[in-house]
Amino acid sequence: MTDISTHEAEDDARNASILIWIDGKLVPRADAKVSVYDSGFLLGDGVWEGLRLYDGRWTFPDEHIARLFEAAKAIDLDIERTPADILAALEETRAANDMQTDAHARLMVTRGIKRLPFQHPRLSVEGPTMVIIMEHSRPKIPRPIRLATVPHQRGLPMTQDPKLNSHSKLNCILACIAAEKAGADEALMLDVHGFVNTTNACNFFIVRGGAVWTSTGDYCMNGITRQKVIDLCRANDIPVFERNFSLVDTYSADEAFLTGTFGAQTPVGEVDGRTIGAGRLGPMTERIRGLYKTLVTA
DSSP: OOSOOTTOBOOOGGGGGOEEEETTEEEEGGGOOOOTTBHHHHHOOEEEEEEEEETTEESSHHHHHHHHHHHHHHTTOOOOSOHHHHHHHHHHHHHHTTOOSSEEEEEEEEOOEESSSSOOGGGEEEOOEEEEEEEEOOBOOOSOEEEEEESOOOOOTTSSOTTOOBSOOHHHHHHHHHHHHTTOSEEEEEOTTSOEEEESSSEEEEEETTEEEEOOSSSSOOOHHHHHHHHHHHHTTOOEEEOOOOHHHHHTOSEEEEEETTTEEEEEEEETTEEOTTSSOOHHHHHHHHHHHHHHHO
16 A cells, blocks of 8 residues: 555644534534434435635635535535535634634535435435534645556446535545555546546646646546636646547656645656656646646735
């Protein structure tokens, strides 16, 4: 097993005493519990969002909350709160934990507590359940990420649409396990046609000949950071393409990087044992990082 991932964070002793928001109440971490009959625990029946705090402000909160409500509607889950209510809950949790910057919030909504441990939605008799875990969190990624291609795919739109941030992440977990057993940090997942798609946790980009490539977006998470990178490239005269491309294109790329709310832009040094470019943070990835930081702090 490797010792890093795209979600590795520095240890922070303050996280031992954080307060966690559960259905309108702030409780100490040690006392933060939900029922074993909760739909999220029993079945993975719920949706979530991750948000980053920089310099006292949430990054792209409107887009994250809109995506949460879109996912909830798709699974016919009534959150029973407005976007303003959720933003207020985030701010209440931030203030209670005295967090100013470099914090990460995991916002989760499930269908609530069931009266029987079975799947039918009508068995949920209390809820929904809403939880906010907010931690002091600074990314700790000491070297470029190593990826291994795995046979697992993100769900299809007619099965488990990859655009849903659902609590059911087993296919991605299995992909990650397969990659780690191959000696990599995370998994590179192909789409149903065999084109390069995404990783088990992040969106994937390559750089070839001064142009930035990413997948068509048909089979991957509709990442907010992914879209910001595409928009930044277009606004700064960097050629960017959402297109099908293969592992052959990937292995011979000049650079590769991942995007996500937690790690922003994470360089990829190796795919399937092949060194990508120079095997380190490349100039295009570094430029995009700078543009993204400017956007976040503007």
